[in-house]
Amino acid sequence: MNEMRPPTDEEIGAFIDREATVAERAATAERLLAHPEAQARLRTDRALKEALLEELAAFDPAPGDYALEADALAMAKLRSERRTGWRRVTAAAALVAAGWGGHMGYAAWRDSQVPSLVEDAAQAHQVFAYDHTRPVETHNAAALSAWFSEHLGEPVVIPDLSAAGLRFIGGRLLATDNGALGLVIYEDGVGRRLSLYIAEDNGSDIDEMEIVRLEEVDAGYWRDGGVTYAVVAESSVEQVLQVASVIGIAPDHAASIP
Amino acid sequence: MVNDVRQQATRHIAAMKRYAVALCRDPVRADDLVQEALARALTGIASYRREAPMLPWLLRILHNVYVSDRRRPRGDEAPLHEHEDAVAENAVAEERVQGSQLLRLLWTLPEEQRAAVSLICLDELSYAEAASVLGIPKGTLMSRLARGRAALRALAEAGEAGPRARLRIVGGEQ
Numbered sequence: 103m104n105e106m107r108p109p110t111d112e113e114i115g116a117f118i119d120r121e122a123t124v125a126e127r128a129a130t131a132e133r134l135l136a137h138p139e140a141q142a143r144l145r146t147d148r149a150l151k152e153a154l155l156e157e158l159a160a161f162d163p164a165p166g167d168y169a170l171e172a173d174a175l176a177m178a179k180l181r182s183e184r185r186t187g188w189r190r191v192t193a194a195a196a197l198v199a200a201g202w203g204g205h206m207g208y209a210a211w212r213d214s215q216v217p218s219l220v221e222d223a224a225q226a227h228q229v230f231a232y233d234h235t236r237p238v239e240t241h242n243a244a245a246l247s248a249w250f251s252e253h254l255g256e257p258v259v260i261p262d263l264s265a266a267g268l269r270f271i272g273g274r275l276l277a278t279d280n281g282a283l284g285l286v287i288y289e290d291g292v293g294r295r296l297s298l299y300i301a302e303d304n305g306s307d308i309d310e311m312e313i314v315r316l317e318e319v320d321a322g323y324w325r326d327g328g329v330t331y332a333v334v335a336e337s338s339v340e341q342v343l344q345v346a347s348v349i350g351i352a353p354d355h356a357a358s359i360p
Numbered sequence: 361m362v363n364d365v366r367q368q369a370t371r372h373i374a375a376m377k378r379y380a381v382a383l384c385r386d387p388v389r390a391d392d393l394v395q396e397a398l399a400r401a402l403t404g405i406a407s408y409r410r411e412a413p414m415l416p417w418l419l420r421i422l423h424n425v426y427v428s429d430r431r432r433p434r435g436d437e438a439p440l441h442e443h444e445d446a447v448a449e450n451a452v453a454e455e456r457v458q459g460s461q462l463l464r465l466l467w468t469l470p471e472e473q474r475a476a477v478s479l480i481c482l483d484e485l486s487y488a489e490a491a492s493v494l495g496i497p498k499g500t501l502m503s504r505l506a507r508g509r510a511a512l513r514a515l516a517e518a519g520e521a522g523p524r525a526r527l528r529i530v531g532g533e534q
Binding site for chain 1: 366373374377378379381382387390391394395398402403407460462463466477478480481482483486487502503505506507509510512513516517
């Protein structure tokens with residue numbers, strides 16, 4: 103027994119932390135028996151572990167100490183920075199300017215509230231679109247499509263907007279009060295970012311495409327085949343409309359719009 | 361899925377706060393750290409593999425937020441006395457810190473050792489999981505842990521009351 107070396111600090115640690123296998127535990131126990139001074143180390147380390155946990159637990163938060171709506175949190179910052187509210191504009195003139203055909207239903211300006219999805223979308227655009235460190239979680243359109251489809255409960259295709267001069271950057275899924283919200287970011291030739299939002303259609307009454315404006319941001323939104331889309335861009339109403347026309351509302355659906 | 365993650369994350373908030381306090385040495389800032397980590401976790405659920413345990417993933421986010429925040433010139437790694445000034449703004453937190461002699465010792469450890477020791481002291485993570493939080497091999501975690509514990513032991517023993525008396529004092533205040 104006198105030949106036996108004392109247990110190392112790592113072996114004592116593994117013993118305390120229940121990381122050792124049964125055989126390792128037995129070997130460490132044997133070394134501990136042969137070296138009473140190591141037993142003191144074990145007792146001290148174990149007591150320190152328990153006491154530290156107790157001291158750290160003294161700071162445990164109360165329920166509700168933290169906001170668990172991540173986007174709400176990010177957006178709350180924006181709201182406090184710019185409490186400007188929505189200013190809706192009629193986009194009829196812009197429609198004409200864009201040479202946008204009458205094949206797509208367009209709701210004229212009305213007094214109804216902007217759906218919360220669109221507020222979420224416009225604010226998320228400001229949070230994420232120009233976050234040059236990590237605006238998106240994935241740059242893989244196929245993965246994004248699968249990911250969105252799984253969480254939105256509808257097959258979702260990530261639209262190719264190259265016809266509108268927009269390059270696909272990537273996307274991410276956001277958590278909102280209204281459920282999952284898919285965000286896809288595109289960039290135009292001069293580096294302006296445009297966000298496309300895709301959400302499950304929760305029986306909203308968005309039967310026609312509507313355009314709203316908040317400060318520098320234009321947002322267009324519509325519903326199509328169980329999914330609600332919103333397009334947000336700083337650039338112009340024209341660009342929003344162009345994107346909407348590339349993604350397209352199914353002709354049948356457009357025709358059914360009064 | 362998003363709601364699942366939210367519900368699961370709720371169960372781990374206490375552990376996140378404990379680790380945050382150990383890391384940033386300031387209970388008030390620890391709250392901001394936890395909040396920011398939760399926000400990133402909920403917007404970044406893409407990087408979470410559902411079959412994997414959630415706590416290591418959450419703690420890794422928290423640790424990364426801590427590291428990137430510290431790189432900003434805001435003095436997160438300011439000397440301890442400056443932190444005490446900041447903490448003084450919150451009387452409750454200050455009182456708790458004053459009562460936590462052992463935490464003060466923990467806070468004097470180098471960050472690498474402090475992180476390893478506090479992750480394992482949470483008593484919820486395996487060595488492999490703790491290593492994954494820090495993005496280091498398990499062997500590295502074990503040696504940092506052993507060095508941190510040895511330093512803590514030495515510090516505690518150097519205290520005039522001796523480690524066992526000190527630990528009794530700490531326990532008596534809970």
